[in-house]
Every structure is written in structure tokens, then in C-alpha cells.
Amino acid sequence: MIEIKQVNKEFKQGDLTIHALRDIDLQIPQGRIFGVIGASGAGKSTLIRIVNLLERPTSGKVVVDGVELTALSQSELTRERQKIGMIFQHFNLLSSRTVFDNVALPLELAGKDKQHIQHKVTELLDLVGLNDKHQSYPSNLSGGQKQRVAIARALASDPKVLLCDEATSALDPATTHSILNLLQTINQKLGLTILLITHEMDVVKRICHEVAIIGGGELVEKGPVGNIFAHPKTELARTFIRATLDLSIPQDYEERLQPQSDGHLPPLVRLEFTGASVDAPLISQVSRKFNIDISILSSDMDYAGGVKFGLMLAEFFGDEENVNHALTYLKDHNINIEVLGYVA
Numbered sequence: 231m232i233e234i235k236q237v238n239k240e241f242k243q244g245d246l247t248i249h250a251l252r253d254i255d256l257q258i259p260q261g262r263i264f265g266v267i268g269a270s271g272a273g274k275s276t277l278i279r280i281v282n283l284l285e286r287p288t289s290g291k292v293v294v295d296g297v298e299l300t301a302l303s304q305s306e307l308t309r310e311r312q313k314i315g316m317i318f319q320h321f322n323l324l325s326s327r328t329v330f331d332n333v334a335l336p337l338e339l340a341g342k343d344k345q346h347i348q349h350k351v352t353e354l355l356d357l358v359g360l361n362d363k364h365q366s367y368p369s370n371l372s373g374g375q376k377q378r379v380a381i382a383r384a385l386a387s388d389p390k391v392l393l394c395d396e397a398t399s400a401l402d403p404a405t406t407h408s409i410l411n412l413l414q415t416i417n418q419k420l421g422l423t424i425l426l427i428t429h430e431m432d433v434v435k436r437i438c439h440e441v442a443i444i445g446g447g448e449l450v451e452k453g454p455v456g457n458i459f460a461h462p463k464t465e466l467a468r469t470f471i472r473a474t475l476d477l478s479i480p481q482d483y484e485e486r487l488q489p490q491s492d493g494h495l496p497p498l499v500r501l502e503f504t505g506a507s508v509d510a511p512l513i514s515q516v517s518r519k520f521n522i523d524i525s526i527l528s529s530d531m532d533y534a535g536g537v538k539f540g541l542m543l544a545e546f547f548g549d550e551e552n553v554n555h556a557l558t559y560l561k562d563h564n565i566n567i568e569v570l571g572y573v574a
């Protein structure tokens with residue numbers, strides 16, 4: 231549905247050339263939810279703006295629904311752009327128009343008659359769960375409701391593709407959840423292809439089928455979300471995955487931690503399970519095999535692509551030599567081990 235072929239984008243700033251995107255190749259099949267994740271300045275916004283040619287690539291092609299947008303005249307492009315809806319981080323609603331009139335705007339611009347507009351806008355506001363807000367103004371809506379209006383407006387011209395530019399970044403976690411659910415519903419009900427950019431792996435994990443990771447304007451890794459979570463190949467992918475796992479040492483433990491063992495203090499160990507970790511009940515195995523006790527302090531494990539991954543904090547009690555053997559055994563089974571200190 232969307233093909234990005236060998237796209238490069240350079241910005242000139244005086245004598246300086248900023249290479250915002252380098253040789254990007256992406257194919258996004260119809261009906262999929264595709265996420266592009268990257269840190270600030272990685273080139274995400276530039277990439278998504280290139281898909282509807284709000285930004286023209288310096289070289290390369292953009293094909294949407296079989297039409298090469300990069301080869302079109304301005305008037306042809308205006309027509310093709312109706313196939314592509316877009317929503318933004320800050321909603322971009324017209325504050326002087328009611329909710330109804332915001333959603334009606336693209337239909338008015340397309341010259342649709344009043345009856346069609348009334349029917350279509352009512353249907354869209356029903357779809358996004360705002361049928362009681364027709365006459366409200368954006369200033370009287372919550373952030374989540376504003377984004378719902380923006381989604382309804384983006385769908386008014388029956389697009390085949392929806393571009394989401396950090397659509398949930400200005401929202402709290404609960405509202406983010408409800409907007410992501412809505413995007414998923416729309417994807418399933420309307421078969422709409424969704425391309426979203428985000429800096430949060432949680433967003434990707436929650437709704438995307440596939441993900442591409444960009445860093446410094448280059449595409450470093452792409453694939454089905456489960457595969458990337460289970461078998462990240464690059465440090466950048468690992469960093470994003472780690473950020474979805476929340477594991478901090480409780481304050482009182484932090485205060486009790488000693489840098490050295492006196493031979494008796496139990497180590498506090500951070501265990502990282504990745505796609506490479508052996509999928510077996512290793513914690514109970516090492517406990518039995520090396521005659522030690524393991525007390526799990528906290529754990530954030532997830533499951534994707536057929537494997538478990540995540541982080542665990544645990545104290546290992548027992549004879550020092552046995553504990554060390556147990557840690558070596560876990561390392562040998564591809565669990566990353568870090569001894570954070572010894573608990574006094």
C-alpha cells in the first residue's frame with residue numbers, strides 16, 4: 231500500500247547540509263498498522279511528512295496505493311492526497327469551528343452537499359464516540375476528545391491510509407490507551423492502513439503489526455513486532471525495548487546495598503531475559519541444582535514472538551560458591567546478569 235524506495239532527504243541551512251534521511255526503503259502492506267520508532271531528531275517526522283509529500287524527498291520514490299506520488303503534478307497530487315488522512319500530536323483543530331464543523335470541513339472543501347455532510351459527519355462522530363459533542367468547541371474538550379475529532383476529520387474523505395504523527399504523545403497513559411484502541415478498531419473495521427511514528431515502544435507493542443527503527447536518519451532494523459521484541463539485532467532496538475520495562479530498585483534496598491560481599495551477604499541481581507535466553511524454568515532449576523534460594527523482588531516479563539523477555543530483580547541466598555555457580559549457569563543460558571550490590 232505504501233512503498234518508500236531509496237528515499238533521501240537533505241535540508242540546507244546556509245553552508246550546512248543536514249542529511250535527515252538516508253536510503254530509506256519501506257514497504258507497508260495494505261491493512262497493517264506499521265510503527266516507525268526513533269529518538270528525537272532521528273528523522274521520524276520527516277519520514278511521515280514525505281509519505282504525503284508535505285516534504286519532498288531529495289531523491290527516491292514514494293508510491294501510495296499503486297500511484298507514484300513523487301511523479302505527479304501539483305493538481306494530481308492534491309487529488310491523490312485525499313487517499314491519505316493525517317493526525318498530529320497537537321490535534322490541529324480550528325478553534326472557531328464546532329466539532330461538527332471541524333469534521334465537515336474537508337467535505338465542504340470537496341464540494342459535498344449538505345445532506346451528505348450531515349450523514350457522513352454524524353456517522354464519523356458516532357464511530358469515534360463523540361455523538362454528544364456535535365456543537366461543542368475544541369476549547370471545551372479534553373485532549374483525548376480533541377484527538378477523536380481529529381481522527382473523525384481525517385477519515386472524512388474515506389482515506390486508504392492514515393498517518394499518525396506522534397498522535398498520543400500529548401496524552402496521559404489512560405487516554406493514550408483509549409486512542410490506540412480506537413485506531414485499532416478503525417484499522418479492523420475499515421481495513422485502513424495506518425502508519426504511525428512514535429518515540430515510545432509501548433505504543434508499538436500495543437497496536438503495531440510491524441515496526442521500523444530509525445536512528446540518525448537511517449533505518450537500522452525492521453520486522454514484525456514480535457520478532458523485534460524477541461530477537462533485537464541492534465543496540466538501538468534493545469534500548470527501546472528496555473525502556474518499556476519498568477524496574478527500579480526499591481529505595482530501602484538501594485540504601486542497604488553494599489559494593490562488596492563479606493562472603494555472607496546475598497547479591498541483588500538484575501536478570502535480563504531476551505529472545506536468546508533459553509526458554510526453560512531456569513529460576514527453579516538453578517535453585518534446586520545449586521541448593522540456593524532465590525527471592526524475586528520485582529519482575530517485568532512480557533511475551534512476544536513466541537518467547538519470554540523482560541527484566542527481573544532477585545536476591546540470591548546461599549553459599550557464596552554455589553551462588554556464583556548459579557549465576558554462571560544462568561549466563562550460560564543466555565540470561566544477561568548484573569550484580570547490583572550485596573544486601574546488608
Ligand SMILES: Nc1ncnc2c1ncn2[C@@H]1O[C@H](COP(=O)(O)OP(=O)(O)OP(=O)(O)O)[C@@H](O)[C@H]1O
Pocket residue numbers: 241242243248249250268269270271272273274275276277429
Ligand atoms: N525544515 C528543516 N530544516 C532543516 N533541518 C530540518 C528541518 N526539518 C528537520 N530537520 C532536521 O532533520 C533531522 C530530523 O528531524 P525530524 O524532525 O524528522 O526528527 P524526529 O525524529 O521527528 O524528531 P522529534 O521526535 O524531535 O520530532 C533533525 O536533525 C532536524 O534538525
